[in-house]
Amino acid sequence: MKRNTGIKIGISLLLCFVVAGIGGYATQISVGNWYVELNKPSFNPPNWVFGPAWTLLYILMGIAAGLVWKAGLKQAKVKKALGIYLFQLMLNLSWSVVFFGNQEIFGALMIILGLLFMIIMTIISFLKVNRIAAYLLFPYLFWVLFASLLNFEIWQLN
Secondary structure (H helix, E strand, O other): OOHHHHHHHHHHHHHHHHHHHHHHHHHHHHHOOHHHHOOOOOOOOOHHHHHHHHHHHHHHHHHHHHHHHHOOOOOHHHHHHHHHHHHHHHHHHHHHHHHHHOOOHHHHHHHHHHHHHHHHHHHHHHHOOOHHHHHHOHHHHHHHHHHHHHHHHHHHHO
């Protein structure tokens, strides 16, 4: 791997983990009290699953963004792809803030549905630049699809 590629992936990973840290802080506000008291569907995973799952997903997202960035910001398709990626990353963060920080289940549901759409748009735009980068986002898409179902069910039950 070229050094330049490693730096771009490293910066992309750092950005993902900054977002994860802010989202994690918002989550900690409610996960020990408000979230525990919510009615949840039978398929809700235990709380310990979320940390490792999101860590892996953020790593894959950071690598994917770095691979796209590697193609060069002078290309319009790279700029567009990274712009879409950054927008979905902000939606990702806002979901944690709205769901856990603001304790707004329905508002979070609306955000996560937008996030799903933007992840699909990110995958499509990444495909035009780097196929591997696009494929690295499929676990994220599937996890957020599952999280959307969880969010919907929690909204219905509460």
